[in-house]
Amino acid sequence: MEEYQNGSEVGVGAGSLLWFGIESVLGGDDYSQTHVNKWTAAIVERCLTQLVKINKPYKYIVTCSVMQKTGAGLHTANSCYWDTSMDGSCTVRWENRTMYCVVSVFAVCIA
């Protein structure tokens, strides 16, 4: 599931980019406390690398949360003070049998 808040050119392509970033790291794995640190680092690294390849004049913030499925609730919200015509964000939610993953990218225009 994806959500966009946009003026930025990062837009629709970012959603699938993030999705594939998550899938390539977490796809087929069960939640593991020993590996989760490595997974989140790999997801943000992969997503950021793909975003840089788009070659747009943006600064990026990529955040990733991975939570084990135990029935507990998690709420995430963001609020931004920026130029709504140029800057934007994209959030992707992914899950499998044992964990949830939420990745957000915020793209802030440079000049």
Place this chain on the structure above:
Amino acid sequence: MFRIITVHFWVLQGGGRGGEKKNKANYSPPSFPLHSLKSDLTLRLTRPNKPFPITTISHILKEEITHRLRDVRYDPVRSREMTLTLCEVIRTRMKEFMISRYKTVILVHIGQLNGQGLQISSRCLWDPNFDTFVSHSFKNTSLFCSATVYGIYFE
């Protein structure tokens, strides 16, 4: 928004008497009035006037989160509203500082404590000289909260 361009004219006077080499830089003022250079765009090539107030924002996060969540039990509906409220409140308090040329992104997570594992990571492509972040985490007997504020300098 105004751009003020200051133009300096440097005149290098070289040469001199035979055998002697003098290099002398003289400043001569522009030959037209400076006010004619003012136009309607802003461009600041140097560093920000004021640094991002990390300590103050850290205090704000701590104060707001503790004040609002100290004795609160986790509830799905209230927690959802609380994340949005916290985001708005933090953004409003930050606007009071009039931090010029900084764009801000505020991220708040509130979750239930149920013995689950959770990892939150972030990575940024930015200018580390001017851009920064502040983070604060809170926990009580039934919930946890993590708030992060990113400050991005607008060049």
